[in-house]
Amino acid sequence: MMKFLIVTQDMNIGGIQKSLLNLLNRISEENHNIQLRLFNKQGDYLGFLPSNVKVDDCGYFISAISDSKRDLLKNRNYIKLIVKIILMGFAKVTSPNFIYKMLFKLDKDKTEYDVAISFSQDNYTAVFSKGCNQYVTDYVTSNIKAAFIHSDIINESADIEDMRKKYRLMDAVINVSNSGKKTFDEIFPEYKSKSFVMKNLFNESEITKMANQSYGITNPEKSLKLVTVSRLSYLKGTDRILKLANKLKEIGFHDYVWHVVGEGTGEYESSRLRQWAKENNIDDKLIFVGNNPNPYPYIKNSDVFVFPTRTEAFPMVTIESLILNTPVVACRYSSVDEQITNNYNGLVIENNDDAFQQGLISLMSDGFRKIHDWTESLNSYSYENEKNYSEFNRIIGELEEKCRAHDRVDRK
Known part of the structure; x- marks a missing residue:
């Protein structure tokens, strides 16, 4: 049994969330210890999570900046809205990464995991639509750290240099398509050896x-x-x-x-x-x-x-x-x-x-x-579900073996 931490923005209706839900359903069948950490603990898909998946969040302030202004107004959560506006102002003076750094320190996870996964890639089109990669690389202790990429990074106004710094600290970068891996390898040839493909799962x-x-x-x-x-x-x-x-x-x-x-x-x-x-x-x-x-x-x-x-x-x-x-x-x-x-x-x-x-x-x-x-x-028509999940297990197994090899070298 392995201890997983999976970090993402929320469980609202969307393709990334549905992809995660399907992956959680498969991982949970193998009786792993699974912790799902949400920046904003909300969404229609929360009710569909497997019963053995534990869910928590990253604290009040991360929740405030991750919620939309529209939803905060709709729910009359005016204090959170004020907090979000103030922190957005600070982010423009400093940077979103700096704000995330300060807020993550308030709620640092001291648990040790076997596998920590950032399931939501950074979105550079909004001030606070990122942070999962930074959280996993800098504020989580885990033998294996991996990041998923669900978007076409060429067309997502990505900050390539910021991505380069964050992916340097990942053990694996998992693309959801062959074309996605091809693009990633062209932009980051130095990380080609740790980029993989695992297509989405479907129930x-x-x-x-x-x-x-x-x-x-x-x-x-x-x-x-x-x-x-x-x-x-x-x-x-x-x-x-x-x-x-x-x-x-x-x-x-x-x-x-x-x-x-x-x-x-x-x-x-x-x-x-x-x-x-x-x-x-x-x-x-x-x-x-x-x-x-x-x-x-x-x-x-x-x-x-x-x-x-x-x-x-x-x-x-x-x-x-x-x-x-x-x-x-x-x-x-x-x-x-x-x-x-x-x-x-x-x-x-x-x-x-x-x-x-x-x-x-x-x-x-x-x-x-x-x-x-x-x-x-x-x-x-038939979709290759089992093949894709086997690829996920193969990636994790390969990274586990690398960790064990490093441990053997360290002991020598």
Whole structure:
């Protein structure tokens, strides 16, 4: 039995959190001692954690800076909001890394672990959307320290030199796609020997079970049924959906219904987008559902899954869609060819606004012919879950052996 510490931001609905949940389910089956440490102890997925996973947080101040201003206002947690604003001000004068350093010292973990994993890579697009790597490298005692990378680091405005310093202190850097490892090795050739690939895990039986649950929607039988499940934002291509819906209205194409499951902030809040659809008289065609911990009935009961994202590493939802025999139409991202076989179980479109519109309009005008062929192809689809989990065990085993070898050398 091994003692694991896994550190991440939260358990809100999202691809990284779902990937972690699936990994925890597998690790917990082997009766390891698992401690999950959250910067912000919240999220719909908390209720789905295995019973033998212990959960804690990094203290009040880390929780304050990790929560969003919107949620703090919504929950009327004004003291935490004031704390967050003050610390954001200090971070701009000093640096986010300095603030994390000061706050981590208030809650340093004295437990010794066999394996410590930073599951959320640093996000450099916001002041306080990082810290997991720093926490694991500097404030945790563990025989093995590893970091996961779930994003396309070229397209995430990353601070390469800051990443270089943090990954130097890791024993392993685990990418979730082959293309991700290739990019990492090109940027950090000095760390190539400790970079690995472990693709995300999926609980196929649970996905199928949840997809069969009632969800209270009756789609028109003859209409083309589309679905998108994603965070609502510019990076995820939500604006492309709005532009396409307007274009379809202009050309008089009305024979479709499109459910968009997910939530955003600011101009991309689902309530605002619902109002936009209503004002444009397409709210019966374009339906913004909001967040839902079970999006699978929407996916299963749709003809095609549409993924207009501008950047991804190895998205969970595309594989989940294929598992449910729903073909995927996606804008090209770094690992798309590892997931979708073009014109066999879906369609890969070049990643620009014009190509997205033209590709979808052409497909929708074609009716169901191509989609039917893709769906037939998915009858034989199988995801390599066991192979990917075996790779995780192989990585940990290899690092354990290196630790033992170092111990033997030290004793000599």
